[in-house]
Amino acid sequence: MTSGPAIEAADLTRTFGAFVAVDHITFDVKPGEVFGFLGANGAGKTTAIRMLTGLLAPTGGTARVAGHDVYTESEAIKRDIGYMSQRFSLYEDLTVWENIRLYGGIYDLPPKEIRKRAEAMLARLGLEHARSQPVRLLPLGWRQKLALSVALVHRPRIVFLDEPTSGVDPVTRRQFWELIYETAAGGTTVLVTTHYMDEAEYCDRISIMVAGRIGAMGAPGALKKDFSVPSIDELFVRMARPTEARS
Amino acid sequence: MSALRGLLRKEVYHILRDRRTLVVIVMLPVVQVILFGSAIRTDVRHVRLAVVDPGPDHQTIALRHRFAAAGVFTTVAVVARADDLEPLFQSGRAQEAIVFEPGFADDIARGEPARIGVVTDAVEPNTASLLQAYALGVIQSFERDLSRQSRPARSIAIVPQVRLRFNPTRESSHLFVPGLMAFVLTIISSLMTAISLAREKETGTLEALLVSPLRPWQIVVGKVAPYVGIGFVSVLLILAEARLVFGVPLRGSLTLLLAEGLLFILVSLSLGILISSRTASQRVAMLGALVGTMLPNLLLSGFIFPLDSMPTPLRWISNVVPARWFVSIARSIMLKGVGLDYVWRQTLVLAGFTLLLLAASIRSFKARLE
Numbered sequence: 001m002t003s004g005p006a007i008e009a010a011d012l013t014r015t016f017g018a019f020v021a022v023d024h025i026t027f028d029v030k031p032g033e034v035f036g037f038l039g040a041n042g043a044g045k046t047t048a049i050r051m052l053t054g055l056l057a058p059t060g061g062t063a064r065v066a067g068h069d070v071y072t073e074s075e076a077i078k079r080d081i082g083y084m085s086q087r088f089s090l091y092e093d094l095t096v097w098e099n100i101r102l103y104g105g106i107y108d109l110p111p112k113e114i115r116k117r118a119e120a121m122l123a124r125l126g127l128e129h130a131r132s133q134p135v136r137l138l139p140l141g142w143r144q145k146l147a148l149s150v151a152l153v154h155r156p157r158i159v160f161l162d163e164p165t166s167g168v169d170p171v172t173r174r175q176f177w178e179l180i181y182e183t184a185a186g187g188t189t190v191l192v193t194t195h196y197m198d199e200a201e202y203c204d205r206i207s208i209m210v211a212g213r214i215g216a217m218g219a220p221g222a223l224k225k226d227f228s229v230p231s232i233d234e235l236f237v238r239m240a241r242p243t244e245a246r247s
Numbered sequence: 248m249s250a251l252r253g254l255l256r257k258e259v260y261h262i263l264r265d266r267r268t269l270v271v272i273v274m275l276p277v278v279q280v281i282l283f284g285s286a287i288r289t290d291v292r293h294v295r296l297a298v299v300d301p302g303p304d305h306q307t308i309a310l311r312h313r314f315a316a317a318g319v320f321t322t323v324a325v326v327a328r329a330d331d332l333e334p335l336f337q338s339g340r341a342q343e344a345i346v347f348e349p350g351f352a353d354d355i356a357r358g359e360p361a362r363i364g365v366v367t368d369a370v371e372p373n374t375a376s377l378l379q380a381y382a383l384g385v386i387q388s389f390e391r392d393l394s395r396q397s398r399p400a401r402s403i404a405i406v407p408q409v410r411l412r413f414n415p416t417r418e419s420s421h422l423f424v425p426g427l428m429a430f431v432l433t434i435i436s437s438l439m440t441a442i443s444l445a446r447e448k449e450t451g452t453l454e455a456l457l458v459s460p461l462r463p464w465q466i467v468v469g470k471v472a473p474y475v476g477i478g479f480v481s482v483l484l485i486l487a488e489a490r491l492v493f494g495v496p497l498r499g500s501l502t503l504l505l506a507e508g509l510l511f512i513l514v515s516l517s518l519g520i521l522i523s524s525r526t527a528s529q530r531v532a533m534l535g536a537l538v539g540t541m542l543p544n545l546l547l548s549g550f551i552f553p554l555d556s557m558p559t560p561l562r563w564i565s566n567v568v569p570a571r572w573f574v575s576i577a578r579s580i581m582l583k584g585v586g587l588d589y590v591w592r593q594t595l596v597l598a599g600f601t602l603l604l605l606a607a608s609i610r611s612f613k614a615r616l617e
Contacts, residue, residue, distance in 0.1 A: 053458045054458065055454070055457055055458060075460060078458060078459060078460045079460050081458070083454070083455060083458040084455075085451045085454055085455070086451075087450055087451030087452075087454075088451065089450075089451050089452050089454065089455035090452070091257065091261070091450075091452055092450065093260070093261060093264045093265065094257060094260055094261075094264075098257070098260065101253065102253050102254070102256075102257050103455075103459075104253075105249050105250050105252070105253030105254075106250045106253060106254070106456070106459045106460070106461055107250070107459065107460065108249065108250055108460070110249075111249070134264075151455075160458075
């Protein structure tokens with residue numbers, strides 16, 4: 001275990017031809033932190049996450065995830081991170097149990113360990129009754145919680161959540177955030193992207209991306225004070241406007 | 248390795264739980280065998296003609312010129328003994344042969360019936376009956392002209408003896424089985440693979456696999472291996488049904504045929520992966536697979552339309568359709584009973600395609616990571 005930041009990026013850049021999707025972003029995420037990545041659609045959030053998870057090679061800058069270099073140690077990164085996208089990444093025609101077993105196996109957990117963790121997970125989620133139900137039949141909220149738990153089955157040091165709450169009702173979202181807090185309390189670093197501004201208030205720190213750059217970064221409370229705005233929502237709109245005018 | 252096993256199991260579950268698709272996959276070969284049991288018609292040009300002329304004289308030469316002038320035939324070989332025909336047919340260099348007997352001109356001069364043999368390769372039955380009719384037409388017009396020119400006028404008789412090789416009963420079912428195998432394997436391998444990979448893209452599960460420590464090759468193998476199994480089973484199904492229902496023989500080695508089948512399955516799978524890597528949704532992947540693999544395999548493989556009667560550009564294009572090579576190999580093995588020494592060239596081409604497409608598909612998979 002290396003001490004130091006869970007994620008550190010310096011001048012991280014990704015271009016697609018002439019288009020600069022991510023433009024020299026620099027940030028650190030501390031272990032156990034819930035770090036929010038905010039930004040309008042197309043601001044570069046997803047590209048940034050794809051670089052940090054080893055799905056996409058950067059074109060410039062440096063980044064270390066869980067102490068591993070994104071250029072040379074992407075295989076090591078993959079073992080140390082979990083990932084959940086807005087589409088939940090579960091196989092809908094497989095049962096709850098089969099999904100857990102599949103992802104446990106993918107991360108090379110021994111069968112006995114998978115069984116143990118799966119039982120614990122089902123008990124924690126209160127899903128024991130549904131273990132042999134196809135995921136397709138689960139209500140959306142349950143599916144979402146299961147997806148997060150499955151993304152954590154190999155106990156990663158960092159978990160990336162890419163818009164995990166889009167299309168979910170407010171009550172379910174609140175419950176989901178409780179699960180995120182539990183995860184962070186257990187020592188797992190959480191990097192979450194969202195475009196719900198109320199969720200930004202739940203994060204320890206946030207960064208707002210505008211046109212590939214980080215427009216503002218800090219704790220939500222401090223940001224509101226610095227920019228003298230009543231809410232993150234207000235700040236977000238203020239940051240996004242000038243870009244619209246420029247383009 | 249347990250990761251890969253888990254992937255394989257998951258894929259098998261996908262297939263088993265999608266009942267409707269499973270029924271289609273299993274029933275498809277069975278139904279197609281029945282459907283394609285009836286024939287398909289065609290027209291022929293560039294007939295490769297061999298001539299057996301043990302004692303050339305002015306009449307055999309004249310008749311040979313007739314054949315050359317008919318516009319349909321291309322003389323590929325002139326041999327002295329009938330035994331020399333066999334290798335020409337086996338290798339496919341000749342499709343039809345005229346066999347003279349010694350003393351052809353003498354028989355005609357004496358006014359006795361002159362005998363001539365017409366041997367036709369009947370691996371493609373419809374083509375064969377056309378070829379036979381063409382050859383008989385040339386011989387009859389030669390006979391008519393001789394009778395008209397003879398002084399004093401008398402009737403000259405040339406007696407053709409026709410024979411069909413390989414498929415003497417001329418049943419189309421013998422011909423359609425290899426083509427059908429290619430067709431069914433394409434559906435299972437290319438179409439199903441493309442759709443199931445595109446589905447994982449759509450549902451976002453592919454992304455989850457890609458961020459996992461799984462290697463690209465593991466993801467690909469885990470994805471396609473079950474379809475290799477299904478493809479294999481359907482080849483066996485088709486062969487068994489063809490034999491039981493239509494009495495189609497398997498003259499060559501079953502092992503060789505299955506090995507070639509495996510090669511073709513790999514080609515088709517690679518194509519399926521390639522198609523799905525270039526498409527974003529199941530619907531587009533399905534269209535891509537239909538247009539990119541099934542149509543060429545149906546139209547340009549020699550399954551329905553003989554390659555011999557195709558315009559040159561199409562024939563040229565057919566060379567890059569892997570099914571064309573598989574169909575040719577499977578026909579040779581099943582109906583002619585030849586071994587690897589006769590089909591090694593086609594096999595080499597097919598193996599080349601396999602390597603090329605497999606590499607390309609793995610690359611296209613890795614390209615996502617750049």
